[in-house]
Amino acid sequence: MKKLTTQLRFDGRRLVLRNTSFIFFSLLMPVMFYILFTKVMVVTNNSAEMKIFSLNYMGSMIVYSILITSLMNIATFLMRDREQGFLMFLKMSDRGLFDYYISMGLWSVTMSMISVVILGGVAVLVNGVSLGLTQWGALGLMVLIGQLPLLLLGMALSFIKRQETLGVVCNLITFPAAIVSGLWWPIGLLPKWLQVIGEKLPTYFLNDVISSITNHAKLKLVDFVGIGIWTIILLAVTLLIIKISQRRGIFAGVQA
Amino acid sequence: MRDVIEVNHLKFNYRKRGVLKDVSFKVGVGKVVGLIGENGAGKTTLLKVLLGFLPDHGRAKILNSTPRLNYDVSSMMQGDLKLPGVTVQDILEETAAQSTSSLDIERVLKELDMMDLIHQRLTSLSGGQLRRVSFAMALIPNTRLVFLDEPTVGMDVNSRQRLWQKIDDLKKEGKTILITSHYLNELEKIADQILILKDGKIAFDGSFNELQSKYLMTTISFKTELGMDNFTNIDSLKNIRKKNGIIYIKSRDGDRTLQALLPLLNELHQISITRESLEKIFISMSEEELTDEKVNHTASI
Numbered sequence: 370m371k372k373l374t375t376q377l378r379f380d381g382r383r384l385v386l387r388n389t390s391f392i393f394f395s396l397l398m399p400v401m402f403y404i405l406f407t408k409v410m411v412v413t414n415n416s417a418e419m420k421i422f423s424l425n426y427m428g429s430m431i432v433y434s435i436l437i438t439s440l441m442n443i444a445t446f447l448m449r450d451r452e453q454g455f456l457m458f459l460k461m462s463d464r465g466l467f468d469y470y471i472s473m474g475l476w477s478v479t480m481s482m483i484s485v486v487i488l489g490g491v492a493v494l495v496n497g498v499s500l501g502l503t504q505w506g507a508l509g510l511m512v513l514i515g516q517l518p519l520l521l522l523g524m525a526l527s528f529i530k531r532q533e534t535l536g537v538v539c540n541l542i543t544f545p546a547a548i549v550s551g552l553w554w555p556i557g558l559l560p561k562w563l564q565v566i567g568e569k570l571p572t573y574f575l576n577d578v579i580s581s582i583t584n585h586a587k588l589k590l591v592d593f594v595g596i597g598i599w600t601i602i603l604l605a606v607t608l609l610i611i612k613i614s615q616r617r618g619i620f621a622g623v624q625a
Numbered sequence: 626m627r628d629v630i631e632v633n634h635l636k637f638n639y640r641k642r643g644v645l646k647d648v649s650f651k652v653g654v655g656k657v658v659g660l661i662g663e664n665g666a667g668k669t670t671l672l673k674v675l676l677g678f679l680p681d682h683g684r685a686k687i688l689n690s691t692p693r694l695n696y697d698v699s700s701m702m703q704g705d706l707k708l709p710g711v712t713v714q715d716i717l718e719e720t721a722a723q724s725t726s727s728l729d730i731e732r733v734l735k736e737l738d739m740m741d742l743i744h745q746r747l748t749s750l751s752g753g754q755l756r757r758v759s760f761a762m763a764l765i766p767n768t769r770l771v772f773l774d775e776p777t778v779g780m781d782v783n784s785r786q787r788l789w790q791k792i793d794d795l796k797k798e799g800k801t802i803l804i805t806s807h808y809l810n811e812l813e814k815i816a817d818q819i820l821i822l823k824d825g826k827i828a829f830d831g832s833f834n835e836l837q838s839k840y841l842m843t844t845i846s847f848k849t850e851l852g853m854d855n856f857t858n859i860d861s862l863k864n865i866r867k868k869n870g871i872i873y874i875k876s877r878d879g880d881r882t883l884q885a886l887l888p889l890l891n892e893l894h895q896i897s898i899t900r901e902s903l904e905k906i907f908i909s910m911s912e913e914e915l916t917d918e919k920v921n922h923t924a925s926i
Contacts, residue, residue: 375722383710387746453706457678458762461700462723 372462376472384446384476385483395438395484399430400491402553407496420496421584427492428508428579429552432572434484435516436547439523440539443477447527448535481516485509500583507582515575515596521603522571528610546572571599627689629654629770629801630675635684637667637674644670646825652803652818657796659812660805661907662822668805669703671822672772675803676700688770700772701763705755706747713742713750713758717765724766733761737787752779760788764795771795773804777811789815809907842901843879845886846871847893859885871895 385391407423450456450469459469485508492498500508522542529535547553549566550573556564567573574595581588630652637645644667652658662668673679677692685692706716714730721727734740739757747755756779763771773792777785792815795802806812812819812833819836821829829836842863848871856865861878876882879898886893 372722375719379711379715379719382715383708387710449708453708454702454704455706455708457702458706458720459723460678461676461698 373468373471376468377475380469380472380476381479384442384473385480388442390445391438391442391480394441395434395480396487398437399434399484399488402433403427403430403488403491404495406554420498423492423496423498424500424583425580427488427496427498428583429576431484431488431508431512431579432515432550432576433547433552434488435481435512435575436519436543436552436572438477438480438484439516439519440526440543442480442523443473443520444523444527444535444539445532447473447524448529448532451527452532477516477520478513481512482509485512504582504585508579511575511578511582515571515578518571518596518599518603519575521600521607525603525607525610528614546570550576552576569595571596574599628652628686629656629688630658630803631686632675633684635671635674635681637670637679637681639670643825645674648822648825648827650820650827650830652801655796655799655801656817657792657802657815658804658818658820659809659816660803660820660822661807661809661812662805663807666822667825668822669774672700672702672774672803672805676772697768698770698772699763699766699768700774701759701776702772702774703778705752705759706762707750707755709746709748711747713739713745713747716747716758717761720762720765724768726767728765728767730765733764737761737764737791753781753784756780757784757788760791764791769800771800771802773802775805775807777806777808785811807907839877843876843882844899844901845874845876845879845882845896846899847896848872849889849893851889851892855889856886861885 403426407419407426411419413419413422456466456469459466489498489500489505489508526535526538526542529538549559549563550556550570551559551567552572556567556573559567574592578588578592578596580586581592628651630650632651633649635645635648636643648667648671660668660671670679674681675685675687675692676698677687681692683691688697708716713734717730717734721730731740731743734743737757737760739761742750742754742758745754747758750758756776760773760776763773776788780788789811792802792804796815804812804816816833819829819831819833820827821836829839831839853865853867853872856862856872856874859874860881861876862882863875863877865872865874867873874882879900883898
């Protein structure tokens, strides 16, 4: 237990408290986008429309924040830990990598919850967004489930060999995914063919579920099926990559 | 207790290339062993096999058992941790949590004169400072066997001295230490056993004195009107060559070769006697076959 608590303290400091990338890209940037598009660049004077937009955009920015955290933060940390020999170092202890993965998993979830709290708090304070306790609870639960495919994607990408390549690939996925799945502006503004692609992405499904929760709308089965299929596919891909890496002896950064 | 490390005909291939071709050696309890070899000789690979990271195919024993992870072994590998957002204290606390018999962090830092680094981030440290942190990380678990891979790379003179002093202390405590290095001079004072890894094989296994007596060469050079034939059969000759009118004789025993040359002294001019440095021994060992006992006669003009 001492090892796990030490590991949690160790990872908490570097992943959250001292991680400027998380604080800026995962928290401040979505907050700034939220304030910018709901307070500064207001596109409608209809207060009812604006209320819905404030709600929906809060959900979009939460998903965007989770996407950034999974791909820009978790993937980079996992990759760096392996490349620098931190996993090799941990593997020499009697508990191996067990505590490390538990800790990384718990902190990933916590980071997503921090996004919900921060963005939810800003939405409440700045736009007077009002949700019931059940809605907040359901939103939190859906974030826990819906971030799974994104975390798995981050984990799979962490096996990219060079940090520079990982950075480029993550950027190439993050921003197009955010735009196409309607996180930055409504998906209806995109060309039809792009909407078809966007509506198949895990970020769209998660955003849609959150939108249903915040708007008291009926939850759509297709969103859950979408998240489920993406989770299964990315789990299979990640396990395959891990297996190949283990066979090549590079799973924990060990190379001859 | 039996040998702490026992390796018998160990082989290891990486991408079809034989990195370790036939490695055999033993290390007794409380010994400091210097593992020497050129870059790419397989030193780090050998350490990784002994640590259990790479397969040994039943050819190695560590502390009377097959190499596996989670041992009474600690290591300082090449490539220091430079994790963002992590201080020296964080990483040492993390290290201490991995073992039940860990040493007190502050005590180790004081011994290594590193207390000033305790709150610094790893990313703000220099290469030498990071190496010192890695050394502290190898000491904190307080294990019976310690592997140090190129421990002094990037360290300043004072840090190196403190490191060797600490290794000497560990030796007195009865710990067994395997150190890889390029620097024979550093290992001279501390190593009980020298292993030289060359082309995936142990080319030398013995004490430093044995290494010196076997490979420490003396070069005698002079000008003479006499032909090379007069010198090819003299005592302790390793090789002989002629360049720019000067004859160079490389001898395994300088005293005996000089005695053999005494009768010809009147014919020899501009005599020079040079004993090779330890570094030169290593270089010449890298260039030549260590096991080649034949006298090599070459003449180049």
